[in-house]
Amino acid sequence: MLKVLVVDDEILERKALIKIIRNASEQVMVIGEGAKNGRAAVEMAREYKPDIIFMDIKMPGIDGVQAVKEIKQFAPDTRFIMVSAFNTFEYAKEVMQQGVKEYILKPSRKQDILESLGRVSAEIIRERKQREEKNSLKESLNRAVSIAQKEWVSSLIMNRAHALTFDEWSELFGVEITSGFMMLCYFEPKTEEGFSPAEKQHFYSWLKNALKTTGKKQEVLIGSMTDTQVPVLFLCKGKYRFKTEARAIIDSLYTLFQKELDKGELKISVGLPYHYANELHQSYHDAIMALKQLLAMPDRKFLICDKRGSAKSPPLSGMLEVEKQLLEAVRQGDLNQVLLKYESYIQMLSEKPLMKKSFDELFVLISRMLHDLGIQDQQVPVMDESIGTYEILEKGKAHLLEVVIQVQSWRNNHAKGMLYKAKEYIETHYADSLTLEEVAEYVELSPFYFSKLFKDRFGVTFIDYLTEIRIKQAKLEMEDQRRSLKEICFSVGYKDPNYFSRVFKKHTGLSPTEFRKKIIS
The missing domain is CATH 1.10.10.60 (Homeodomain-like)
Incomplete structure (x- = not known):
C-alpha cells in the first residue's frame, strides 16, 4: 500500500484530487485530508511519511518548491508530483533540480493525474521489489557464507578437505595471506546443570559478533559449536606478529565478555601459526592440547601454544592421510576397515612420547565427528601417563570398537528415523x-x-x-x-x-x- 499526501491551498482542488486518487487504485491510500500550504505539508510529511506527494507550487507562505527542499532533507525517498497553473520553464526547472520528474497543469485532467500517479507508483514498487530481492540475496549469501565457513573449518580440523593454498586465499580475499592459526573458544558453565541450548546459541551468536571487532589484520572463519567449544580460523595478512596480535584478539574478546560473566566463563587456547595451508590441521591439534592444559589451570583464562608439537612427528602427509581414512571408516561404521586402518595408524606411531598425544587428538576428532552426526554424550577416554604402549594401543582399539558399534546402531535406527523425519518436514x-x-x-x-x-x-x-x-x-x-x-x-x-x-x-x-x-x- 502506497501512502499519498495531497497539498493544495485551494480546498476544492484538494478535495477533487483526493477523490480521484481514492477511486484510482486499491494500492494507494490518501493520508489525512491533505495539507493546505507548504508548512503543513512539511509537518504532515514528517508525521505520516508519505510515499508520494501531490504538491501545488504556488501557495502562500512556504511555496511548493521550498516545501520539496525541506522534505527531501529528512525523507529523500519521497516522490513528488508537482501541480501548477503556471506553465513556465522556470518553475519546472527548479523542481527538476530536486529530482522531481512529474509535473501536471491545473485544471488537471483525470487521465493526466492517473497516468502520473501510475508512473510514480510503478517506479516505487519496482524499486521496493529490487530492494527486497537485493536484501533477500544478501541474506541468502550471508547464510551460505556462514554455512561454508562452518563446513570448511570442520573439514579442515577433521582433515577431510583439500585445503586451499594461501595464494588461493589471497586471491579470494584480495589481500596477501601469509599464515594462519586456530583458536578454540571454550564456554565453561558456572553450575553443574551446564548450559541450555538457548544459552549455547546465545554464546555462539555473541562470539560471531565479537570476532567482527578484532581488527583488519586477519580474516576470520568460524566453525560450528561442539558442546561448548568453538574453533576459529584466523588467516593472517602480510607481516603478522603472531603473539602480539593473538594477545590483542584475546584481550578484545575478554573486554567484550565482561557483560556475559554472570552466565559462564570463557577459556581461550591458541595453536601455533603455520605458513602452509595444509599444515593448519596441526594448529588445531596445538590448540586442543593447549586447551587441555588450560582446563587444568583454574586461575588461567587463556593459553597460547609455544611449542610446535609436530617437530618430532612422523611425516605429516602419510600420517594425516591414514588418520583421515580411519575417521571415515568410523563414520561409515565399517568394522573391517576400522581394524585395518587402525593397524596402519599404530604402525606410524613408532615413537612412544608421541603415542599418548596422538591418541588424545584422535579421540577428540572422533568425539567432534560423533557430535556432528547427532550422537551425544560420547566420552573421550583418558590415557593415563603411567600406562605403557601396549595398554594405550589396546585401550584405543577398545574405544574404537565401542564407537563403531554405536555408529552402526545409529545408522540402522536413529539416523534412518531422522532422515524420514527430515523428508516429512x-x-x-x-x-x-x-x-x-x-x-x-x-x-x-x-x-x-x-x-x-x-x-x-x-x-x-x-x-x-x-x-x-x-x-x-x-x-x-x-x-x-x-x-x-x-x-x-x-x-x-x-x-x-x-x-x-x-x-x-x-x-x-x-x-x-x-x-x-x-x-x-
Whole structure:
C-alpha cells in the first residue's frame, strides 16, 4: 500500500484530487485530508511519511518548491508530483533540480493525474521489489557464507578437505595471506546443570559478533559449536606478529565478555601459526592440547601454544592421510576397515612420547565427528601417563570398537528415523523458503553430514528432492483452471516466476504454459 499526501491551498482542488486518487487504485491510500500550504505539508510529511506527494507550487507562505527542499532533507525517498497553473520553464526547472520528474497543469485532467500517479507508483514498487530481492540475496549469501565457513573449518580440523593454498586465499580475499592459526573458544558453565541450548546459541551468536571487532589484520572463519567449544580460523595478512596480535584478539574478546560473566566463563587456547595451508590441521591439534592444559589451570583464562608439537612427528602427509581414512571408516561404521586402518595408524606411531598425544587428538576428532552426526554424550577416554604402549594401543582399539558399534546402531535406527523425519518436514514446508541448514537443524545434524546421509539414504540430494516435491505439487495445482501460473509459482515455494518456469521445463520438458495446455486438451 502506497501512502499519498495531497497539498493544495485551494480546498476544492484538494478535495477533487483526493477523490480521484481514492477511486484510482486499491494500492494507494490518501493520508489525512491533505495539507493546505507548504508548512503543513512539511509537518504532515514528517508525521505520516508519505510515499508520494501531490504538491501545488504556488501557495502562500512556504511555496511548493521550498516545501520539496525541506522534505527531501529528512525523507529523500519521497516522490513528488508537482501541480501548477503556471506553465513556465522556470518553475519546472527548479523542481527538476530536486529530482522531481512529474509535473501536471491545473485544471488537471483525470487521465493526466492517473497516468502520473501510475508512473510514480510503478517506479516505487519496482524499486521496493529490487530492494527486497537485493536484501533477500544478501541474506541468502550471508547464510551460505556462514554455512561454508562452518563446513570448511570442520573439514579442515577433521582433515577431510583439500585445503586451499594461501595464494588461493589471497586471491579470494584480495589481500596477501601469509599464515594462519586456530583458536578454540571454550564456554565453561558456572553450575553443574551446564548450559541450555538457548544459552549455547546465545554464546555462539555473541562470539560471531565479537570476532567482527578484532581488527583488519586477519580474516576470520568460524566453525560450528561442539558442546561448548568453538574453533576459529584466523588467516593472517602480510607481516603478522603472531603473539602480539593473538594477545590483542584475546584481550578484545575478554573486554567484550565482561557483560556475559554472570552466565559462564570463557577459556581461550591458541595453536601455533603455520605458513602452509595444509599444515593448519596441526594448529588445531596445538590448540586442543593447549586447551587441555588450560582446563587444568583454574586461575588461567587463556593459553597460547609455544611449542610446535609436530617437530618430532612422523611425516605429516602419510600420517594425516591414514588418520583421515580411519575417521571415515568410523563414520561409515565399517568394522573391517576400522581394524585395518587402525593397524596402519599404530604402525606410524613408532615413537612412544608421541603415542599418548596422538591418541588424545584422535579421540577428540572422533568425539567432534560423533557430535556432528547427532550422537551425544560420547566420552573421550583418558590415557593415563603411567600406562605403557601396549595398554594405550589396546585401550584405543577398545574405544574404537565401542564407537563403531554405536555408529552402526545409529545408522540402522536413529539416523534412518531422522532422515524420514527430515523428508516429512520437507514435504510439509516445501512452500517456504526452505534451506538445507534449516532442515539439518530440525533433525539435529550438521549440514555437512545431513547432506551426505540424505544422499546416501535416498539417492538424491536435498535440493533435488525439494524440487521434485515442488514440481509435483505444481502439476497438481495446474489442473485448477482458476489459478494463475504466477499464483502456483508462489504457492509451491518459488519467488520468481521466470526461475520457476526454467526449473519446471528442466524437469518436465515443457514450460508451465505448455504443460497446462497439454493436460487440458
